[in-house]
Amino acid sequence: MHDVWVAGAAMTRIGRRSEPLTDLMAEAAHAALRGAGLEGPDAIVVATMNPEEFLGDGNFASHVATHLGFAGVPALRVETATSSGAAAFYAGFALVAAGLRRAVLVVGGEKMTHLPTPKVSELIGRSIDPYERRYGATMPALAGLVTRALLARHAVTPREMAQVAVKNHAHGAKNPLAHFRQPLTVDEVLESRMVADPLRLLHCCPISDGAAAVVLAADRARVRVAGIGQGTDTLAVRHRRELTSFPATQDAARAAYAMAGFGPERVEVAELHDAFAPFELIALEDTGLVPPGKAGRATLDGETALGGRLPVNPSGGLKARGHPLAATGLAQLVECVWQLTGEAAGRQVGARVALAHSIGGLATSNWVTLLEAA
Numbered sequence: 001m002h003d004v005w006v007a008g009a010a011m012t013r014i015g016r017r018s019e020p021l022t023d024l025m026a027e028a029a030h031a032a033l034r035g036a037g038l039e040g041p042d043a044i045v046v047a048t049m050n051p052e053e054f055l056g057d058g059n060f061a062s063h064v065a066t067h068l069g070f071a072g073v074p075a076l077r078v079e080t081a082t083s084s085g086a087a088a089f090y091a092g093f094a095l096v097a098a099g100l101r102r103a104v105l106v107v108g109g110e111k112m113t114h115l116p117t118p119k120v121s122e123l124i125g126r127s128i129d130p131y132e133r134r135y136g137a138t139m140p141a142l143a144g145l146v147t148r149a150l151l152a153r154h155a156v157t158p159r160e161m162a163q164v165a166v167k168n169h170a171h172g173a174k175n176p177l178a179h180f181r182q183p184l185t186v187d188e189v190l191e192s193r194m195v196a197d198p199l200r201l202l203h204c205c206p207i208s209d210g211a212a213a214v215v216l217a218a219d220r221a222r223v224r225v226a227g228i229g230q231g232t233d234t235l236a237v238r239h240r241r242e243l244t245s246f247p248a249t250q251d252a253a254r255a256a257y258a259m260a261g262f263g264p265e266r267v268e269v270a271e272l273h274d275a276f277a278p279f280e281l282i283a284l285e286d287t288g289l290v291p292p293g294k295a296g297r298a299t300l301d302g303e304t305a306l307g308g309r310l311p312v313n314p315s316g317g318l319k320a321r322g323h324p325l326a327a328t329g330l331a332q333l334v335e336c337v338w339q340l341t342g343e344a345a346g347r348q349v350g351a352r353v354a355l356a357h358s359i360g361g362l363a364t365s366n367w368v369t370l371l372e373a374a
Contacts, residue, residue, distance in 0.1 A: 003097075004224070005223065006216060009212075010035060010334065011212035011213070014322035014324060014331070016208075016209060017210065021111040022067040025064055025109045026067055038215060042102055042103050042104060043073060043100075043104045043105070044105045046064045047087065047108030048060050049081060049110060070105075082273075082326075083329050083366060084108060084329065086329030086358035086367035088108055089329065090369075095216075102218040103217045105215055106213060108327045108329065109210060109211030110210070110324040120207050125138045137237075139362060140204060146279075147161070150244050150282075160300055162186045162277070166184050167304065168317040169182065169184040170305070175314075178316040181320070188202060189277075204276055205274065208323050212327045212330035213334075214330060222340070223371050224371070224373075224374055225369065227256040227370040229259065229367070230251075231255070231368075233246065246286055248359075249282075249286035250287075251366075252357075252367050253288060253368045255368070256355075256370050263288065267310070267353050268352060269311050269355075270310065270313075272287070273332075273358050273359040274317040279359065283357050283359075284299075284304070314339065315331070315332070315344075328358065336356050336369075336371050339354055340372075353370065
């Protein structure tokens with residue numbers, strides 16, 4: 001297997017955007033190519049979760065390639081629900097690692113804010129089990145079920161969950177590309193309106209538009225892909241053997257660490273999938289970054305804040321940077337690259353190894369990626 005390097009990384013501002021999705025993807029893609037010093041790629045991997053429903057557009061890989069000015073470049077689309085960006089990164093990684101291509105552009109994006117919130121929730125909810133959906137399950141409802149199980153086991157406390165949102169909004173305030181740049185207090189989180197008991201509005205990430213892109217190359221660059229792994233679980237939550245951890249993350253982490261040849265002790269900064277605040281706490285333990293039962297206390301003690309032992313979501317995470325679905329997995333990786341190359345102005349950590357973790361659906365198709373500074 002050949003080494004794979006991240007030669008370029010870019011993303012748009014995340015939030016409510018008026019531009020078409022193809023324009024947002026072009027902005028990120030061309031910026032990543034410029035960063036890599038390339039006029040064009042050998043192949044393109046496109047990540048979008050559901051452009052057919054969100055936009056009314058199909059054959060989206062060809063659509064994007066043509067819009068970018070690369071109609072003659074082979075293009076394919078990858079989708080694993082909300083982890084589609086991370087899955088597309090893996091597809092690009094595999095092409096280069098196998099020696100099939102030397103420079104692959106991976107670009108992901110989503111545009112959702114033009115639709116009413118109930119419609120967006122319905123479309124995102126199609127990634128969960130149809131039987132559970134017929135009984136009224138939504139993504140927030142299932143996340144609420146997981147959270148209630150965490151609280152019942154005394155695995156987390158309401159204040160620990162609230163602190164995740166507070167921390168990530170504080171980080172987002174330092175990120176000029178973030179959807180939300182306003183700090184929060186614990187009381188504001190705990191007093192926000194109920195969405196899916198016990199989850200409140202400020203425990204949940206926003207509906208966002210945006211795009212992100214990376215160029216993966218065979219030629220040496222400043223950041224190497226050290227390891228990558230995927231883990232899967234049953235689509236139906238009622239068939240899970242565990243509610244308070246995500247085996248798909250644990251399996252993905254084991255595979256990524258095995259490929260990298262090192263463990264979580266070397267990770268110095270992480271981007272974790274915090275679509276709901278307690279998911280960050282679960283991910284900290286599932287990836288081995290924090291011992292079992294210690295994630296909440298580590299968060300309250302400031303270990304995962306900027307300036308702490310292990311900064312988590314310095315971008316603001318899904319909670320504050322935003323969550324444009326298929327762009328999110330790539331946006332996490334872009335932030336990791338910037339942290340490793342000294343380009344995260346205002347929130348720089350100074351790390352040599354970074355971890356990105358992405359959840360697909362309700363933890364059905366999860367990814368862990370390890371990046372290392374050259």
